[in-house]
Amino acid sequence: MIIDLPNTTTSKISKEITALRQRGGVVALGRVLTLVVITRHGFEEEAIEAANEASREHPCRIIVLVDSGRDSTDRIDGQIRVGGDAGASEVIVLRGYGRLAQESESLVAALLLPDAPIVAWWPHGAPENAAATSIGCIAHRRITDSGNEPDPVAALFHLRETYRPGDTDLAWTRLTNWRIQLAAALDQGDGTPVGAVAVEGDPDCPSTVLLAAWLRWRLHAPVSIEPGPAGVGIWGVRMTQASGDTRLSRLGPRLAEIAIPGHLPQQVRLSDYTLHDCLAEELRRLEPDSVFGEAVRSIGLLSARQPDRAARIGRERPAHRGGRVSLLAV
Secondary structure (H helix, E strand, O other): OEEEEOOOOHHHHHHHHHHHHHHHOOOOOOOOEEEEEEEEOOOHHHHHHHHHHHHOOOOEEEEEEEEOOOOOOOEEEEEEEOHHHHOOOEEEEEEEEHHHHOOOHHHHHHHOOOOOOEEEEOOOOOOOOHHHOOOOOOOOEEEEOHHHOOOHHHHHHHHHHHOOOOEEEHHHHOOHHHHHHHHHHHHHOOOOOOOEEEEEEOOOOHHHHHHHHHHHHHHOOOEEEEEOOOOOOEEEEEEEEOOEEEEEEEOOOOEEEEEOOOOOOEEEEOOOOOHHHHHHHHHOOOOOOHHHHHHHHHHHHEOOOOOOOOEEEOOOOOOOOOOOOOHHHO
């Protein structure tokens, strides 16, 4: 069911939701959070679809703020989606015009679920400082996607400068399978220190940079980014130890091979996360992701990108702390 409320107010929308519940119980109350999506006209349906799918795992109220143009007369066109049009959730779309096109806590205050966490998501157009925005100030988690920015790596470096606990980026979420497989491969090895790491991939992909920074932070070894095949984010990782190289190499879109010294190579699934997979994973965690925080701060060790598009993190290897390092610890 879709109910359009042109030229309305958030107070009228709230009353309509209450009336819907009283008339037929079409809006369930078992919501665990409020997801506020801040986006632009033309991008909202993709975000709503991903949020709907994620809400099947995390029942929530979805509020979508759509910047529909700031040169028009001030007004809000509202829309309520429930039932089959809203997945396992309820969706409130606010299309703002004029001054009401700007993100503002006052637009959502009457629609927030009481006593429930708030997650803010900017699928396109990350703000200058997510934690300092009107919505970001009230949110428990703040999700951006540097991969959708004009210069993704520059956006990632900017995120490092403005990072506050509670911030995260979907470029990090897309690394989950890579991190799991690399941790498992290292734990199957002989436990000798990793002397150097090479990440093969697109140096303009924020996930490539984050993976290199995470490995640098966890392994205390110099990490290089080596250009991989065009059009592919991360192609492979090589960790050099005294006993040989441990490798995780992509064989195709969903298949990779792990090679560990002293073991036979084995193939593993390495599926890419869809947008709703990434969002659902982030909604599982409502406390700050401290590992992401350390990883994004570690990209400060990345030298300026060089003409050949290769980069190196930590050219001088710091003293190792001793003992076996486990990536699974994070």
